[in-house]
Amino acid sequence: xxxxxxxxxxxxxxxxxxxxxxxxxxxxxxxxxxxxxxxxxxxxxxxxxxxxxxxxxxxxxxxxxxxxxxxxxxxxxxxxxxxxxxxxxxxxxxxxxxxxxxxxxxxxxxxxxxxxxxxxxxxxxxxxxxxxxxxxxxxxxxxxxxxxxxxxxxxxxxxxxxxx
Amino acid sequence: xxxxxxxxxxxxxxxxxxxxxxxxxxxxxxxxxxxxxxxxxxxxxxxxxxxxxxxxxxxxxxxxxxxxxxxxxxxxxxxxxxxxxxxxxxxxxxxxxxxxxxxxxxxxxxxxxxxxxxxxxxxxxxxxxxxxxxxxxxxxxxxxxxxxxxxxxxxxxxxxxxxxxxxxxxxxxxxxxxxxxxxxxxxxxxxxxxxxxxxxxxxxxxxxxxxxxxxxxxxxxxxxxxxxxxxxxxxxxxxxxxxxxxxxxxxxxxxxxxxxxxxxxxxxxxxxxxxxxxxxxxxxxxxxxxxxxxxxxxxxxxxxxxxxxxxxxxxxxxxxxxxxxxxxxxxxxxxxxxxxxxxxxxxxxxxxxxxxxxxxxxxxxxxxxxxxxxxxxxxxxxxxxxxxxxxxxxxxxxxxxxxxxxxxxxxxxxxxxxxxxxxxx
Numbered sequence: 095x096x097x098x099x100x101x102x103x104x105x106x107x108x109x110x111x112x113x114x115x116x117x118x119x120x121x122x123x124x125x126x127x128x129x130x131x132x133x134x135x136x137x138x139x140x141x142x143x144x145x146x147x148x149x150x151x152x153x154x155x156x157x158x159x160x161x162x163x164x165x166x167x168x169x170x171x172x173x174x175x176x177x178x179x180x181x182x183x184x185x186x187x188x189x190x191x192x193x194x195x196x197x198x199x200x201x202x203x204x205x206x207x208x209x210x211x212x213x214x215x216x217x218x219x220x221x222x223x224x225x226x227x228x229x230x231x232x233x234x235x236x237x238x239x240x241x242x243x244x245x246x247x248x249x250x251x252x253x254x255x256x257x258x
Numbered sequence: 259x260x261x262x263x264x265x266x267x268x269x270x271x272x273x274x275x276x277x278x279x280x281x282x283x284x285x286x287x288x289x290x291x292x293x294x295x296x297x298x299x300x301x302x303x304x305x306x307x308x309x310x311x312x313x314x315x316x317x318x319x320x321x322x323x324x325x326x327x328x329x330x331x332x333x334x335x336x337x338x339x340x341x342x343x344x345x346x347x348x349x350x351x352x353x354x355x356x357x358x359x360x361x362x363x364x365x366x367x368x369x370x371x372x373x374x375x376x377x378x379x380x381x382x383x384x385x386x387x388x389x390x391x392x393x394x395x396x397x398x399x400x401x402x403x404x405x406x407x408x409x410x411x412x413x414x415x416x417x418x419x420x421x422x423x424x425x426x427x428x429x430x431x432x433x434x435x436x437x438x439x440x441x442x443x444x445x446x447x448x449x450x451x452x453x454x455x456x457x458x459x460x461x462x463x464x465x466x467x468x469x470x471x472x473x474x475x476x477x478x479x480x481x482x483x484x485x486x487x488x489x490x491x492x493x494x495x496x497x498x499x500x501x502x503x504x505x506x507x508x509x510x511x512x513x514x515x516x517x518x519x520x521x522x523x524x525x526x527x528x529x530x531x532x533x534x535x536x537x538x539x540x541x542x543x544x545x546x547x548x549x550x551x552x553x554x555x556x557x558x559x560x561x562x563x564x565x566x567x568x569x570x571x572x573x574x575x576x577x578x579x580x581x582x583x584x585x586x587x588x589x590x591x592x593x594x595x596x597x598x599x600x601x602x603x604x605x606x607x608x609x610x611x612x613x614x615x616x617x618x619x620x621x622x623x624x625x626x627x628x629x630x631x632x633x634x635x636x637x638x639x640x641x642x643x644x645x646x647x648x649x650x651x652x653x654x655x656x657x658x659x660x661x662x663x664x665x666x667x668x669x670x671x672x673x674x675x676x677x678x679x680x681x682x683x
Contacts, residue, residue, distance in 0.1 A: 096629075097629075098626070107682060110681075111682065131638075132637065133619075133620075133636075133637065133651070134637075134645070134650075134651020135619075136651070157619060158621040158622045159618070159619065159681065220621065
């Protein structure tokens with residue numbers, strides 16, 4: 095498969111065209127927003143938490159195919175998981191995208207399709223935006239700031255300072 | 259654009275006489291390569307241009323035969339380097355309309371040229387309540403230095419608005435430029451819209467009210483014949499690397515009496531005249547602003563870039579790019595849904611064309627085109643205020659130069675069509 099086809103796999107394009115988790119939640123416990131200034135991608139996550147479990151997730155992502163697909167996959171993957179399980183999943187996805195895992199871990203379903211992004215280093219931050227936003231939101235929640243909207247800015251802020 | 263003209267583009271867009279693009283392409287070694295198995299189509303010259311063999315050779319020759327520090331050495335190489343460096347200064351002065359060589363200051367780039375003015379003239383002349391007028395289509399280099407200066411000096415930062423069509427909105431300029439206005443900062447050509455702004459008209463208005471004008475020529479100097487005296491600007495800033503020359507060389511033109519009145523910027527090296535324990539005097543223009551050892555090799559190679567452009571002739575460069583831009587605007591408008599920013603009339607714009615696809619993010623556009631060997635730019639183009647105005651987070655931008663032809667435009671259009679099929683939209 096050509097590298098381009100490996101990044102834009104049918105699974106990715108399907109999630110991009112029909113993102114999951116678009117339905118807003120009635121009872122969100124936590125809202126986290128992420129922004130990637132270098133490409134302008136914006137993501138807003140609403141999460142319903144109960145007993146440390148992510149009961150439901152709403153994802154609203156405006157961005158490129160990779161960030162939208164990654165957010166859509168997140169919506170499917172984290173539902174019903176505990177904080178610890180979600181953190182471990184995010185850690186594995188980061189390692190996979192950075193090429194530190196030879197193969198996608200076996201049990202991550204559609205998310206394995208994100209492995210193709212690792213051949214395009216400038217796009218890795220697109221794939222990570224939803225995950226960074228989720229984990230930072232959960233960390234802040236766990237740290238005792240559960241009220242209101244938690245605004246999380248992606249780790250790639252420095253890219254906005256590039257000049258032409 | 260009708261399909262008829264698409265079928266016979268040559269009838270509508272005849273090649274510009276005297277421009278042999280095939281020959282020009284052959285002068286740029288970098289273009290003779292493949293990217294992902296495709297011919298490289300370089301459409302990102304607004305970010306930086308490619309360099310002809312003569313410029314690359316000038317750099318090599320300088321280091322092989324001339325390299326020495328300038329103005330201080332008394333040996334043959336030092337004399338040779340000084341002569342080459344100062345010859346480029348004179349050449350640059352001629353290139354922008356025949357100003358005095360002393361009115362040309364070499365910096366590291368357009369950004370540094372603008373910052374130099376903000377930190378010297380600006381600090382000296384802008385005070386509380388004074389007004390600085392900056393257009394909304396500036397990229398950050400001609401926006402942030404003035405924003406920060408206004409903040410430091412408690413001055414008023416005012417915005418010259420733009421229209422949805424990508425022009426400056428001059429309807430209220432009579433009140434925007436007033437007795438308190440000290441400076442108007444405006445780009446000669448927008449790096450997003452491609453719009454060529456009526457700098458001369460703005461300068462006349464500004465001068466009538468006692469304000470100065472700085473024009474950012476980064477996008478204009480590579481593409482248009484420039485005459486800073488006819489434009490009647492006080493400062494004009496541009497970069498070598500967007501006009502076939504090396505990176506790391508910027509030019510600041512300033513009117514002599516202004517430069518003379520301004521304090522130095524960097525202290526040390528060539529800008530010093532005499533240093534005692536109780537008194538320091540500074541060198542005359544332009545060396546007062548060129549502290550330390552300058553970027554000698556790249557300045558010297560910039561001379562070759564200017565010669566290359568002059569050999570074609572800036573009128574011809576402009577004519578060729580206008581033809582390419584017209585052709586590109588027409589062909590891009592054939593793609594359903596594609597939204598093209600900036601003026602449609604090529605008499606009002608240059609060759610940078612920003613566009614968006616309603617279904618595909620600019621970064622996906624850029625990745626897909628790169629796969630086809632086509633280099634464009636995607637992002638906010640360091641013009642975030644402008645993006646905010648457009649209600650967009652990013653655009654894709656194709657920008658053309660003398661080495662681009664209609665085949666390059668066709669490759670772009672074909673790839674954009676393929677892209678829509680690929681993404682299933």
